[in-house]
Amino acid sequence: MKLKYPIESFALLFVIASDTLRNSLVYGSLFLVLLLCGFVIRDFCESLNASLIQKLILWISLPSLTYVLFNLVYYYILKEVITPKNLLLLLVSGGYLAMFYASGIKNTSKTLPQEITETEDTLWDILKESLVVYFIFIAAGAVREILSNGGLLGHTFFNTFFIANTFESLLSGFLFAGIGLSLVHYIINKGCSDRHNSLWVVLPIILLYQPFAIENINEIIGFFISAAVPILFIVSVQKRLTFSCTSQGIKKIPIELVSMGFIYMILKAF
Amino acid sequence: MKNNNKLTGIITLAVVAVLAVVIIIGTNILTKKENAPSNGAGSIDLTGYTNTGNIIIRSASEVKADDGSLEGYLVTVASKGFGGDIYMDVTFDQTGDTVKSLVVNEHKETEGYGSKITEEAFLSQFSGLTAPVSLAGTGNSTESAAEAAPTEAAPAETTETANETVALADGTYVAETKGYEANGYNDKVSLTIAGGKITEVVWDAYNEAGELKSVLSADGAYEMTKDGPTWQEQAVAIADFVVQNQSTDAIAMNDEGKTDSVSGVSISVNTFVSLVKQCLLQASPKSLQDGTYTAQGTESNGYTGIVTLVVENGAITSVVWDAKDAKGEFKSYLSSTGKYVMVEGNPTWKEQADALAAFVIENQSTGGIVLDEQGKTDSVAGVSISVNEFVSLTEECLTKAASGDTSSDDPGETPAATPTETPSTDNSEKAPGEIDGVSGATVSSTAVVDGINKAQSFIKDFVLKK
Numbered sequence: 001m002k003l004k005y006p007i008e009s010f011a012l013l014f015v016i017a018s019d020t021l022r023n024s025l026v027y028g029s030l031f032l033v034l035l036l037c038g039f040v041i042r043d044f045c046e047s048l049n050a051s052l053i054q055k056l057i058l059w060i061s062l063p064s065l066t067y068v069l070f071n072l073v074y075y076y077i078l079k080e081v082i083t084p085k086n087l088l089l090l091l092v093s094g095g096y097l098a099m100f101y102a103s104g105i106k107n108t109s110k111t112l113p114q115e116i117t118e119t120e121d122t123l124w125d126i127l128k129e130s131l132v133v134y135f136i137f138i139a140a141g142a143v144r145e146i147l148s149n150g151g152l153l154g155h156t157f158f159n160t161f162f163i164a165n166t167f168e169s170l171l172s173g174f175l176f177a178g179i180g181l182s183l184v185h186y187i188i189n190k191g192c193s194d195r196h197n198s199l200w201v202v203l204p205i206i207l208l209y210q211p212f213a214i215e216n217i218n219e220i221i222g223f224f225i226s227a228a229v230p231i232l233f234i235v236s237v238q239k240r241l242t243f244s245c246t247s248q249g250i251k252k253i254p255i256e257l258v259s260m261g262f263i264y265m266i267l268k269a270f
Numbered sequence: 271m272k273n274n275n276k277l278t279g280i281i282t283l284a285v286v287a288v289l290a291v292v293i294i295i296g297t298n299i300l301t302k303k304e305n306a307p308s309n310g311a312g313s314i315d316l317t318g319y320t321n322t323g324n325i326i327i328r329s330a331s332e333v334k335a336d337d338g339s340l341e342g343y344l345v346t347v348a349s350k351g352f353g354g355d356i357y358m359d360v361t362f363d364q365t366g367d368t369v370k371s372l373v374v375n376e377h378k379e380t381e382g383y384g385s386k387i388t389e390e391a392f393l394s395q396f397s398g399l400t401a402p403v404s405l406a407g408t409g410n411s412t413e414s415a416a417e418a419a420p421t422e423a424a425p426a427e428t429t430e431t432a433n434e435t436v437a438l439a440d441g442t443y444v445a446e447t448k449g450y451e452a453n454g455y456n457d458k459v460s461l462t463i464a465g466g467k468i469t470e471v472v473w474d475a476y477n478e479a480g481e482l483k484s485v486l487s488a489d490g491a492y493e494m495t496k497d498g499p500t501w502q503e504q505a506v507a508i509a510d511f512v513v514q515n516q517s518t519d520a521i522a523m524n525d526e527g528k529t530d531s532v533s534g535v536s537i538s539v540n541t542f543v544s545l546v547k548q549c550l551l552q553a554s555p556k557s558l559q560d561g562t563y564t565a566q567g568t569e570s571n572g573y574t575g576i577v578t579l580v581v582e583n584g585a586i587t588s589v590v591w592d593a594k595d596a597k598g599e600f601k602s603y604l605s606s607t608g609k610y611v612m613v614e615g616n617p618t619w620k621e622q623a624d625a626l627a628a629f630v631i632e633n634q635s636t637g638g639i640v641l642d643e644q645g646k647t648d649s650v651a652g653v654s655i656s657v658n659e660f661v662s663l664t665e666e667c668l669t670k671a672a673s674g675d676t677s678s679d680d681p682g683e684t685p686a687a688t689p690t691e692t693p694s695t696d697n698s699e700k701a702p703g704e705i706d707g708v709s710g711a712t713v714s715s716t717a718v719v720d721g722i723n724k725a726q727s728f729i730k731d732f733v734l735k736k
Contacts, residue, residue, distance in 0.1 A: 021297075022297050022298075022301045025293055025294070025297045026293075026294050026297060029289070029290035029293045029294055030290060030294070032286055032290060033283070033286055033287045033290045036279065036282055036283040036286050036287075037283060039279050039283075040276070040279045040280055040283055043276045043279055044276065073294060077291075077294055077295060077298060078294070078298055079334055079337075079338035080334065080338075083313065083315055084315075085315060085317075123278060123279055123282060127282070153297070153300050153301045153302060154301050154302030155302050165328070
């Protein structure tokens, strides 16, 4: 069955913003608002006949809204500035949200069978699955903060042997994205399908947060090498990592995201 | 129907938006502001910054006031200490010049010594201090400090050896052992100072009959080996060595008190070295200067001896003798925990070391400790271990105390002097940016200072130049 929540957007959020409970609450809540904005915009666009214009409106409005909403909240409520890299990733995430809604717009040049019109996603369909992701996302933020700081919301409750800053890092973000989304899929009883490609999630992060840097060669060449290596690894995982007896449970795990965490862990050693 | 759907969408959006704002404001109120999220807003991106050496900048973030204005920067830095990395949070003002606070989050320093870097007495010194900072009395501007302020005048040179800084009074000084130890001789050293320099050293020994070893040796009555140099020749050789070097610092001894530093000398020289030091002490200005003094020996049997001596109001108030192995574990600790056992039922090494220290405090010198050829003594009850190293190092500390030279032989962590934490130097003599290190924990204190200076250069050279 088709997933009715924007998995690419949420996967990206898991990686970049599930490091603390505060971040996951802020990013998650704002993204839920953006998700509903997208739904309302799509509904209003339905009166327009040209699907291309509908998609164009979504493609322009949702990343713009993401940019404006996050900046407004961070500037006026949280009194902070979002780092340029995170802002770029948020824009990409807004783009994936637009992609999610645009994929549901009917192509007006074709005559579609009646059953497809009838199975159009309703508000409740989208909200139901997105709320599950939202709560898992917040739980991931809480767990990661406890494991990295021994407390929540900046308050330290205990400092014991398992407290490690690694849980704040990006590689942990990938692992928790994989684990978190697999939990979501268990709850909603759906799995990833071929139409979802984890490269959409991995690529922007690799370009902005490279796992290693090469200092002794030209900066641009070094950038391309350190970006190309993890991409090659993850493509090889996508193409070659197969399971001979995959259970239904395994099939629901976004295995590339978990693998990406391990790839980052290995490459970070350099 | 479609209009109803649109209305539902708008209402849901409004409700969710209100809930989101409430959640965000609530989160913001409940979040402790000091701990800026490392991967979120407010954090400083370290991309492009290359960590080098033992000090690593782990994360950094801007510190904001309630009105959103920039108050300063929080840098989390890891600096290599004695037992491992010391993780600390340093907060600077917005110019990066002044340290606002210092918190040590994690460390593996020796309990009771280096661990004192977490105590308020040490940490509070940094609040409001202008960086780069340095340890008082060391005179060494650290790597980053030197980079940040290359035009600053270097502090007065304090790394000279004790003998070079001490103004020795002209005259002839004599020191000798007592009690005709195992070999039946008392050793005697006569040292002459002229023009502030050692001009002559004479080492001899006499027995109960009053016969001099030098004479017996020259006559062949005191023979060690048939072909090798006589005792007298060796005594002259090592005495000349001291005159030539103007100190005993270059004489490295093994556990038996023998040395390879002087050609042709194969006899035990620990007694000679100890006596020369006593002579030098006599030649030094009489009053001991307040401070903490440390002397470290050479590695022997896997351990390196360290003596820390505290002088307060011109008197020795504390002496701590300890030895550390290659892993940095102290013999006193190993002895106390039963990991370093000598003879079952006898006093432990730590107890014997404490007895010796108490003896020195009581007598205010090492003069009463008479050594035999093996470096052992009967002068202190219950002490059966070799104490030549202790005597030698304590005398070195006393020589330093005579000149007020608090510089350490070794940057390694040394046992803390008790009972009080005496500052290395008088506060009034501290230069701007100087702090008192933790007594007996030079490495730990230096690691903290270096970490702060690295954090400051990171703010200045990387963050503010961005």
